[in-house]
Amino acid sequence: MDFGANWKHYDQAIIPLPPDHPITARTLSGIPGPGTLRIGSSGWTRKEYTNTLYPKGVSTANQLTEYGRIFQCVELNATHYKIYSPAEVQKWVEKVKNKDFLFCPKYPQSISHHSSLLNATDETNAFLDGIRAFGNQLGPVFLQLGEQFSPARKATLFKYLESLPEDIDFFVEVRHADWYNNPTELREYFKTLREMCIGAVITDTPGRRDCLHMGLTTPDVFLRFVTKGNHPADLKRLLEWKPRLDAWTAAGLERIFFFLHVHEGEHEAAFYKEVKEVFGIATQETQMSLF
Template sequence: MEFGKVDPADLDKIDFKLPPDHADTIAILAKAKKVNTQIYIGCAKWGRKDWVGKLYPPKTKEADFLVHYAKHFNCIELNATFYRMPTPVQIKIWKSKVGKDFKFCPKFVDQITHLRRLKNVKEITDQFLEAIYEFGENLGPIFLMPHPQMGPKALDTLQAFIESLPEEVELFTEFRHPEWFSNQQAFDQVYDVLKKQKSGAIITDASGRRDCVHMRLSTPEAFIRFVGNGLHPTDYTRINDWVQRMKQWKDQGIQRIWFFMHQHEELHSPELCRYLIPEINKHCGTNIKGINFIDDQNLFN
């Protein structure tokens, strides 16, 4: 993931402190129905050959990567559906490789978001939804990333697309155009659309785009994309801050948290998850299954 990448020499100059929660976040959580908070932790992909011998047993075949991935994580940010339109047959195969509690969070295919930029996409959107509905109880929220050039001027297009989706679709949208965050009125407007549709805005924590850490929830759920920097020391202090914020949200009544680990080079995402999960369990009173490497060394130290 290249989004928000900076020169490693500049990392110690960045203020990584999480901003305070937006007033809307506080209000949303105050009104939320009190339930036991569910926390999902995952990566962006399972098809990493360099995880064989570390996360997956030696000589694991690619066809079995997902089986072993699902033994460690309870969800996946499914970027594969961005690059190729999924088919019902493919979805059924993926579903067959995981347990009943595992969640797939598929990303809208690029034909919808980037090639057509959300215009004249009803037929292809229906095709996409028909496929991912095959996940059944394994379907988590769908991830919408409009083309990064789609800023506030595209609000009407974005609103029309979101409002066209079936009511049962759980949606989170990632905003990348800088004007969404520099233009307060624009973000207020799109936030109102999301709130009305009971969908959320993704919080992306990347080094070079601190504006995307907006801390504004429109539902009693959070979808976080954390982008680390190759196990730099700041990766761990940032995770510590996120654990404390998740604890705060849990105490305030958040219902679900989706936390997806990224690196600019995804090789080391499991190491950060291996650090993150015990910290969440310790501070949030959860019992999320930890990550076990084949070589039982403390590789994140």
């Protein structure tokens, strides 16, 4: 994902995180939470994983199994392009031996982009029926709206979200700048999501700092971290997140879904090791490889 990346001017990237939005303090309980961290990426089929994260010669059929040994969740982009049946979803579940692993499906573009949430009841039901086959391994479902979906269509968005089942966790990512540039619109957006127990995706990408809104509307965070992979700014930006997530955890944060979007895929394995080191989950082997 290169949304908002602006790699041409990455040397001038703004590193410090902005302050929390006021909604965050109202959402978190003030009582320390578990802050359970799950790290993932956007899929298990990236060719750069072979011979780096995956063993040499791993077959395509076994890539998901290997991915599940390394990561704790996946931002499932496959569901953005096709609605899968329960039987198809079950095949993915069977591939993952780690039963604590969570699949976080991305909404079908036929609903989120092509129909803009209108007249989408049948497709929504088919999508939800399919992903329910993940069972206990279903993580938050991610609804991303296009850059043309402005607050002028907020009534459509809120009506659609209101129709969603309460037994599935949902997060929403809005990209149109007017959601963020107008404080009144942003407050209403956050307030509505909080009332519905729906999360607001935080996207940390260098060229769209407005999407780094720091507003939590549920006690979970769904963070998309867009980075180059082998640039000094990458680690500096990453290091900013450790104290913020620690502070949120001390205030009641329950779950952290941290998704890596590394532009230069050949550096992803090395950057993932840095991520584990920063968050204190590196293995002895990983630590030795970093120094």
